[in-house]
Amino acid sequence: MPQTRLSVTLLAHTPDALALIYAAFRQCYHPGYVADMWPRLLAGEITAEKQAAFVGRILDSGHESPIEHVSFTFAVAGVSRALSHQLVRHRIASYSQQSQRYVDAAGFDYVLPPQVAAIPEARERFTAAMEQAGAAYAELQEILTRHGRGDKANEDARFVLPNACETKVVTTMNCRSLLHFFELRCCTRAQWEIRAMALSMLRLCQEALPVIFSGAGARCERLGYCPEAARFTCGRYPLLEQIGSISS
Amino acid sequence: MPQTRLSVTLLAHTPDALALIYAAFRQCYHPGYVADMWPRLLAGEITAEKQAAFVGRILDSGHESPIEHVSFTFAVAGVSRALSHQLVRHRIASYSQQSQRYVDAAGFDYVLPPQVAAIPEARERFTAAMEQAGAAYAELQEILTRHGRGDKANEDARFVLPNACETKVVTTMNCRSLLHFFELRCCTRAQWEIRAMALSMLRLCQEALPVIFSGAGARCERLGYCPEAARFTCGRYPLLEQIGSISS
Amino acid sequence: MPQTRLSVTLLAHTPDALALIYAAFRQCYHPGYVADMWPRLLAGEITAEKQAAFVGRILDSGHESPIEHVSFTFAVAGVSRALSHQLVRHRIASYSQQSQRYVDAAGFDYVLPPQVAAIPEARERFTAAMEQAGAAYAELQEILTRHGRGDKANEDARFVLPNACETKVVTTMNCRSLLHFFELRCCTRAQWEIRAMALSMLRLCQEALPVIFSGAGARCERLGYCPEAARFTCGRYPLLEQIGSISS
Amino acid sequence: MPQTRLSVTLLAHTPDALALIYAAFRQCYHPGYVADMWPRLLAGEITAEKQAAFVGRILDSGHESPIEHVSFTFAVAGVSRALSHQLVRHRIASYSQQSQRYVDAAGFDYVLPPQVAAIPEARERFTAAMEQAGAAYAELQEILTRHGRGDKANEDARFVLPNACETKVVTTMNCRSLLHFFELRCCTRAQWEIRAMALSMLRLCQEALPVIFSGAGARCERLGYCPEAARFTCGRYPLLEQIGSISS
Numbered sequence: 003m004p005q006t007r008l009s010v011t012l013l014a015h016t017p018d019a020l021a022l023i024y025a026a027f028r029q030c031y032h033p034g035y036v037a038d039m040w041p042r043l044l045a046g047e048i049t050a051e052k053q054a055a056f057v058g059r060i061l062d063s064g065h066e067s068p069i070e071h072v073s074f075t076f077a078v079a080g081v082s083r084a085l086s087h088q089l090v091r092h093r094i095a096s097y098s099q100q101s102q103r104y105v106d107a108a109g110f111d112y113v114l115p116p117q118v119a120a121i122p123e124a125r126e127r128f129t130a131a132m133e134q135a136g137a138a139y140a141e142l143q144e145i146l147t148r149h150g151r152g153d154k155a156n157e158d159a160r161f162v163l164p165n166a167c168e169t170k171v172v173t174t175m176n177c178r179s180l181l182h183f184f185e186l187r188c189c190t191r192a193q194w195e196i197r198a199m200a201l202s203m204l205r206l207c208q209e210a211l212p213v214i215f216s217g218a219g220a221r222c223e224r225l226g227y228c229p230e231a232a233r234f235t236c237g238r239y240p241l242l243e244q245i246g247s248i249s250s
Numbered sequence: 251m252p253q254t255r256l257s258v259t260l261l262a263h264t265p266d267a268l269a270l271i272y273a274a275f276r277q278c279y280h281p282g283y284v285a286d287m288w289p290r291l292l293a294g295e296i297t298a299e300k301q302a303a304f305v306g307r308i309l310d311s312g313h314e315s316p317i318e319h320v321s322f323t324f325a326v327a328g329v330s331r332a333l334s335h336q337l338v339r340h341r342i343a344s345y346s347q348q349s350q351r352y353v354d355a356a357g358f359d360y361v362l363p364p365q366v367a368a369i370p371e372a373r374e375r376f377t378a379a380m381e382q383a384g385a386a387y388a389e390l391q392e393i394l395t396r397h398g399r400g401d402k403a404n405e406d407a408r409f410v411l412p413n414a415c416e417t418k419v420v421t422t423m424n425c426r427s428l429l430h431f432f433e434l435r436c437c438t439r440a441q442w443e444i445r446a447m448a449l450s451m452l453r454l455c456q457e458a459l460p461v462i463f464s465g466a467g468a469r470c471e472r473l474g475y476c477p478e479a480a481r482f483t484c485g486r487y488p489l490l491e492q493i494g495s496i497s498s
Numbered sequence: 499m500p501q502t503r504l505s506v507t508l509l510a511h512t513p514d515a516l517a518l519i520y521a522a523f524r525q526c527y528h529p530g531y532v533a534d535m536w537p538r539l540l541a542g543e544i545t546a547e548k549q550a551a552f553v554g555r556i557l558d559s560g561h562e563s564p565i566e567h568v569s570f571t572f573a574v575a576g577v578s579r580a581l582s583h584q585l586v587r588h589r590i591a592s593y594s595q596q597s598q599r600y601v602d603a604a605g606f607d608y609v610l611p612p613q614v615a616a617i618p619e620a621r622e623r624f625t626a627a628m629e630q631a632g633a634a635y636a637e638l639q640e641i642l643t644r645h646g647r648g649d650k651a652n653e654d655a656r657f658v659l660p661n662a663c664e665t666k667v668v669t670t671m672n673c674r675s676l677l678h679f680f681e682l683r684c685c686t687r688a689q690w691e692i693r694a695m696a697l698s699m700l701r702l703c704q705e706a707l708p709v710i711f712s713g714a715g716a717r718c719e720r721l722g723y724c725p726e727a728a729r730f731t732c733g734r735y736p737l738l739e740q741i742g743s744i745s746s
Numbered sequence: 747m748p749q750t751r752l753s754v755t756l757l758a759h760t761p762d763a764l765a766l767i768y769a770a771f772r773q774c775y776h777p778g779y780v781a782d783m784w785p786r787l788l789a790g791e792i793t794a795e796k797q798a799a800f801v802g803r804i805l806d807s808g809h810e811s812p813i814e815h816v817s818f819t820f821a822v823a824g825v826s827r828a829l830s831h832q833l834v835r836h837r838i839a840s841y842s843q844q845s846q847r848y849v850d851a852a853g854f855d856y857v858l859p860p861q862v863a864a865i866p867e868a869r870e871r872f873t874a875a876m877e878q879a880g881a882a883y884a885e886l887q888e889i890l891t892r893h894g895r896g897d898k899a900n901e902d903a904r905f906v907l908p909n910a911c912e913t914k915v916v917t918t919m920n921c922r923s924l925l926h927f928f929e930l931r932c933c934t935r936a937q938w939e940i941r942a943m944a945l946s947m948l949r950l951c952q953e954a955l956p957v958i959f960s961g962a963g964a965r966c967e968r969l970g971y972c973p974e975a976a977r978f979t980c981g982r983y984p985l986l987e988q989i990g991s992i993s994s
Contacts, residue, residue: 011781013769014815017761022819025757026842026916029821033849035914037755037821062727064687070840071758071819071918075766075774077781084336084350084409096814096920102332102413103441105777113899115406117399124393131386131410138379145372151365157441158363161332162379165350166409170779172770174815175838184958191560193351193405207377226738231558242722245741259533262567265513270571273509273667274594277573281601283574283666285507310975312935318592319510319571319670323518325525344566344672346522353529390562418531422567424592424670439808471539474986479806490970493989496510579831580846580905589837598828598909599937611902613895620889627882627906634875641868646862653937654859657828658875661846662905689847690902 003060003129003136006111006168008195010202012084012210014173016072018044019211023177024053026068030198061214069177069214076203077172078245082113085195094179099171102160108140111168113195138162177214178205189220189243190236251377251384252418254328254359259448260458261420264320267459268290271425272301274316275308284398291477302461309462317425317462326450330361332413333443342427347419350408356388359416361443379412384408424464428455437468438484499625499632502607502664503577504691506698508706509668513569514540515707519673520549522564523556550709557710565673565710569636572699573668578609580661581691592676595667598656604636607664609691627660634658673710685716687731747873747880750855750912752939754946756954757916760816763955767921768797770812771804779853798957805958820947821916828909829939838923843915846904852884852926855912858938863891875908882906915959921958924951933964934980957986 016022021043033119041047060068090097112132118124139159146155175183180203186192187200207215222228222239232241253479259400264270273284290296309317317380338345360380366372387407394403423431428451434440435448455463470476512518517539521532538544586593588673608628614620635655642651671679676699682688683696703711718724718735726738760766765787769780781957786792805813827953834841856876862868883903890899930936931944951959966972966983976985 009779009781011784013781013784014761014766016758016817016819018758022758023822029842029914029916030845031848033844035753035821035823036916037753037757037823039753040757040821059975063730064726067840068842068916071842071916073760073817073918073920075760075815077769077779077784079781082409083331083413087331087335087338090335091338091345094863096811097339098773098815100777101774104775113409115409117394117402117406118390118409121393121397124390124397127386127389127393128410131383134382134386135379135410135412138375138382141375142366142372142379145369145375146365149369149372154365158365160331161361161363161366162376162383162412162415164383164410164412165331170337170773172773172780172812172815173819174920176817230560234559257531257533259536261536262513262518264569264571265510270510273573276668277594277668278597279600281596283505283573283575284668285505285509285575288507288509288573311978312974315592316594316668319594319668321512321569321670321672323567325521325531325536327531327533344526344563346564346567348529349526352527363581367577418525420525420532420564420567422569422672424569478808482807532918535824578905579827579909583827583834586831586835587841593835609905611905613890613898613902614886614905617889617893620893623882623885623889624906627879630878630882631875631906631908634871634878637871638862638868638875641865641871642861645865645868650861654861657826657857657859657862657910658872658879658908660879660906660908661827681937 003132004111004247005114006153008081008198009079009230010199010206011077013075013077015074015210019052020053020057020213021235022071023069023214024048026071027057029067030068030152031122043103048157057213066178069181070179071102071176073174073176074180074207074210075172075174076206077170078199079170080111080113081169081171081199082166082195083163083169085113085199086169086171088193088196089171089173092175092179092183095173095183097171097173100169102163103157107160107163107167108143109136110139110163111235112164112166113168114166116194132166135162135164177211181214181218184218185221189222189230190238191230191234251357251380252359253362256328256446256450257326258447258454259325260454261323261325263322263458268298268301268305268461270319271305271317271462272296273306274319275313278316284382305461313353314426316337317421317429318427319424320459320462321422321424322428322455322458323420323422324454325418326447327416327418328359328361328442329417329419329447330414331411331417333361333447334417336441336444337419340423340427340431343421343431344425345419348417350411351405354404355408355411355415356391357384358387358411360412360414361416364442380414380450383410383412390437425459429462429466432466433469437470437478438486439478439482499605499628499701500607501610504694504698505575506578506695506702507573508702509571509573511570511706515568516546516553516709518548518567519553519565519710520544522567523553526564550562558659562674565677566675567672568707569670569672570676570703570706571668571670572702573666574606574695575664575666576609577665577695578666578691579659579665581609581695582665582667583671584689584692585667585669588671588675588679591669591671591679593667593669598659599653602652603656603659603663604631604639606635606659608660608662609664611648612690624730628662631658631660671706675715677710680714681717685718685726686734687730710742747853747876748855749858752825752942752946753823754943754950755821757819757821758951759818759954763816764794764801764957765796766815767801767958768792770815771801771809774809774812789864801957810922813925814923815920816955817918818924818951818954819916819918820950821914822943823912823914824855824857824911825915826939827907827912827913829857829943830913830915830935832940833915833917836919836923836927839917839919839927841915841917844913846907847901850900851904851907851911852887853880854883854907856908856910857912858910859946860938869940876910879906879908894902925958925962928962929965931965933974934982935974935978
């Protein structure tokens with residue numbers, strides 16, 4: 003019953019990502035056929051700087067859909083079922099998650115919240131609860147198997163598994179969906195665990211495709227002000243009403 | 251820490267559902283403007299039988315999208331977080347789920363799997379596990395609150411809550427998405443809990459809009475054969491290879 | 499070959515819309531089951547004012563998904579295929595559009611752009627083009643029918659129909675998708691025809707559900723500033739950089 | 747005003763596509779973390795044959811979502827606006843289409859339907875209609891420009907452009923959405939133009955990822971019978987009722 007830690011790995015992303023986004027934008031506004039220029043794009047005839055400048059200018063105009071052509075696929079482990087339940091609420095995405103119906107969870111790893119870990123008394127209570135849940139799961143597996151439930155023993159025993167139980171998931175999102183995901187989940191208002199995962203994903207995206215992700219993150223990063231209600235703001239950025247008034 | 255039971259309530263659905271589906275189909279194939287005929291449709295000038303016959307004929311032709319105009323909204327309670335984690339994987343739907351971050355789960359209700367309930371030894375072990383989890387949650391709440399975590403005490407204490415913990419959710423799906431949901435979740439291969447919920451939803455849909463839902467359910471109900479692989483079939487319907495051979 | 503005019507009709511929307519949104523929000527934050535309070539909600543035990551205040555407060559916090567439970571279905575006519583091609587790019591929506599494969603377009607109505615109508619010389623040229631296209635369509639229908647194309651005569655003849663050709667469509671969007679649609683299409687940067695349609699839809703939504711739609715429209719209406727790039731702004735609202743500076 | 751021809755080019759697809767699908771499936775059913783095995787997968791430690799066998803077996807069980815992690819991006823040209831209006835109705839996809847608002851369509855290329863081309867009289871009438879539409883567009887551009895419409899001249903002049911007018915589009919779909927697209931659009935019931943495009947896309951997919959696409963196409967290809975209503979079938983495959991009877 004060991005504690006686990008967040009792991010985020012970028013498995014794959016659409017190749018030639020900047021060139022593809024450049025080509026898609028260009029197809030909207032130019033008479034030529036992007037397939038004809040594609041070999042020259044791949045050969046570097048148009049520099050990455052020029053591509054980035056063009057893409058940046060159009061994105062500023064509010065035209066976002068061409069960045070959907072590029073997707074990122076991550077493997078994530080060391081996260082709780084509390085996190086994954088939030089994650090899969092993002093509907094413009096694909097998920098392949100480790101099944102508690104099929105995979106034996108005996109001796110499961112668990113996520114220990116940092117604020118619990120920071121309080122020895124809380125940590126001890128938490129760890130004991132994990133041990134209890136692990137014992138209950140194993141005993142129920144045994145009883146159900148003995149009563150002939152076979153393959154279904156895991157399926158019913160898992161009802162005693164805690165939210166803290168580790169899960170693993172492969173997820174794919176396109177760039178537009180990722181920007182939206184980061185806006186919500188990199189904000190300090192997001193729950194700590196999914197925020198840590200989102201920040202890890204963001205760093206990997208920034209390395210792979212800085213043109214799109216260098217300014218990404220919570221909404222304040224792009225806006226320059228905090229769009230949350232005053233009672234929710236973390237204070238890193240001023241509120242809109244604090245940066246000026248329309249009448250002034 | 252009481253056991254809970256499934257409750258499914260139809261809160262609302264698009265009004266004049268059959269007329270609306272009829273109107274949408276008709277707009278595809280007729281020169282007139284459906285808004286002009288809409289008052290006469292509502293006044294019953296075209297009988298429900300005629301509307302149903304027209305809709306049925308076009309649905310048979312494979313044209314399904316007009317049934318998307320009608321949505322159903324259900325409230326669901328007495329279900330586990332194991333169920334809700336599966337439910338929200340259906341992406342063409344909307345969900346408003348009771349938050350474990352904001353709502354105090356002390357003394358939570360729980361779902362007892364019927365196959366566990368049927369074995370006294372298993373039931374006793376399961377019930378004890380619920381008590382243990384409830385105690386751990388309450389104690390962690392108390393410790394975290396005492397250490398000044400305030401609003402966040404629930405957020406971190408919930409990591410010890412079990413999958414069996416009851417959740418409540420309001421969900422809306424359109425008819426096309428519902429038919430797909432029923433195909434997957436009314437099948438005997440589905441997990442027992444989400445299958446029970448799907449069957450309850452299906453009965454409510456059948457009462458409200460029999461033209462669309464009278465033949466709905468697992469895929470076999472509509473096909474007349476079981477499309478699952480031979481090793482998965484429940485045997486209620488024959489496999490495709492059992493009902494004939496192309497060469498014969 | 500007459501000119502046509504925009505018509506937008508609200509065919510249906512989810513009943514008890516405010517109560518349903520209130521119930522969905524409440525289910526997220528309260529321990530009770532909304533199905534239990536639903537009869538009392540419908541009976542008016544909680545006033546519409548209280549419901550609106552609660553909904554408004556949560557929407558301000560950035561929690562938008564519960565408004566997805568309510569959908570609006572419109573019938574639209576008197577619009578061009580240029581408009582409908584833009585409209586159906588909105589993917590979180592349902593469409594049933596008059597088919598040019600199945601519906602005879604002989605003597606079609608057409609949309610005359612106001613800026614063309616305002617210039618007599620342009621209007622005359624435009625009208626002549628419509629007559630030419632109508633004649634070409636009818637003659638191709640006749641030739642293809644004479645050569646035994648039967649049902650397929652319309653399908654191939656329609657290749658000569660102009661973008662201006664009238665289409666009719668039934669469309670359903672939920673409130674969240676509508677708010678996004680209005681942000682993009684009520685902006686003065688949107689094309690005139692889809693903007694006129696969006697403004698008509700917005701007025702109908704505002705009458706039916708003011709709590710959600712009274713402040714809706716282009717993004718500037720909600721933000722109080724224009725989020726477009728400086729070279730695109732229409733000037734109705736100041737740019738963000740004009741309403742203050744973070745350093746001041 | 748030349749005739750154009752269909753061109754479909756595969757610009758990009760998710761790299762290591764089979765390995766990625768294999769990894770995603772495996773993550774659902776195995777205790778390990780796919781990121782740990784990913785380098786060995788890329789190094790070929792598990793043969794493509796073994797990966798294909800595993801993927802095929804799970805796909806047969808009805809579990810389709812892991813193939814969503816792989817996307818294909820195509821550039822398409824030489825297609826009509828009649829086609830693109832159908833194409834963009836597929837909502838689980840991304841599109842970047844040449845804009846008639848921004849790109850000058852003077853002297854446009856057009857799509858000539860084969861059944862029109864096959865009848866000299868029809869071809870002549872069609873070609874004349876294209877010339878008429880081209881002349882009307884150019885003259886309206888000139889009039890609107892002369893009256894100070896500037897950038898908006900194209901936007902309004904395009905109302906006279908025909909459906910046959912060529913468009914170019916970049917589109918991305920994931921494998922699951924592609925399979926659905928092929929089911930509908932490779933069927934002989936589909937309109938000839940979009941069917942030709944779908945078949946071209948399918949051939950490119952089959953070359954790139956045969957494990958997923960070798961058996962793809964119209965629904966009959968996979969089912970072994972025609973699921974259409976008897977009045978619609980093309981006869982290539984028997985109807986379900988023709989291949990056997992449940993009672994026999």
